[in-house]
Amino acid sequence: MSSQKAAPASVVVPTGLQRSPGTALHRQLYIVLRDQILRGTFPAGAAIPKEADLEQMFGVSRITVRRAVADLESHGLVRKVPSKGTFVLPRKDGARREATLTLLEALTRQAEDTQVQVLSVETVHAPGDIALLLELEPNGVAHHVVRLRSAGKTPLMVTDAWVLAKWAQDLTPKTLLKNALFEIILSKGVKFGKVVQEFSAILADPQQASLLKTDVGSPLIKVTRLFYDAQDRPAYHLTSVATPERTRLLMEIPASAINTLSAGSYQHTVLV
Incomplete structure (x- = not known):
């Protein structure tokens, strides 16, 4: 993937997942990363932070990070490249659509x-x-x-x-x-x-x-x-x-x- 690039240095990933009963930690992390991908914080071809970095940013375990990234991959949002990282895939639904129907x-x-x-x-x-x-x-x-x-x-x-x-x-x-x-x-x-x-x-x-x-x-x-x-x-x-x-x-x-x-x-x- 010659077009692969690192995420912008200015990206600030929010920290502090909710640990009270409710949505599981890996699900919360998935939602945060998914929303950043959909908003373009991590554009197509960009690498999301490494597993170790995500552990530190969110204060979670490696297993939690891997489950969240696996969910991103299963939903077609990212692709893991051995020895290189995890990269954002192009959006399948393209640009934001207009409301054209009654x-x-x-x-x-x-x-x-x-x-x-x-x-x-x-x-x-x-x-x-x-x-x-x-x-x-x-x-x-x-x-x-x-x-x-x-x-x-x-x-x-x-x-x-x-x-x-x-x-x-x-x-x-x-x-x-x-x-x-x-x-x-x-x-x-x-x-x-x-x-x-x-x-x-x-x-x-x-x-x-x-x-x-x-x-x-x-x-x-x-x-x-x-x-x-x-x-x-x-x-x-x-x-x-x-x-x-x-x-x-x-x-x-x-x-x-x-x-x-x-x-x-x-x-x-x-x-x-």
Whole structure:
């Protein structure tokens, strides 16, 4: 590899991994190095610090370093060259993409480009917060659908949907394998009027970690969407969780919407 080069001398690698119960040390180190690679701190062809240097920088064992580097290599981010070092590989996904699809177009593309596994379909009493959002009576019934979307053998996203019972007659595992959920709802004559979105981060619980093949306590992207019909009535509630290792969320806000609710706003929750 004649193009191999050392990392910039100005690179400062953060130290002090969290040693309390949660994400394993090798996973934390992997995430730190992966993020630096994705940000370009270590460009394609550059060598990441040697194992001994990483041990000192982070105060971890050689085994921890090797496990983290092995994870980087298994995800196609680096390549180990005997007697020379570990070098960053070119990004497979190229430069940052633009958000060129509308929401429904993006949902259609997602359905076309991934495989779905229907984990559960049931009609049950909606939890209090869901009942409130869907404007149901207390202990009101809704259709609950949980699915896993994957690319090949790689899990990408767990979706958890609550649908008004009147739109759920044909929601079965069989129909959900053939059609996206929103397509089934649209086929009932529903016309979407607006969507309220919320983006947040959570820590993976045991079930989410198992489905997404990540560690318990790993950070996950959480996207919550409440779809309304053209009469401004709730139609269905959808929550998606994904690991930031494999998923990014792209948005484009036109100039006409910069000073509107469509641009979004921060909502802080402070516990006193």
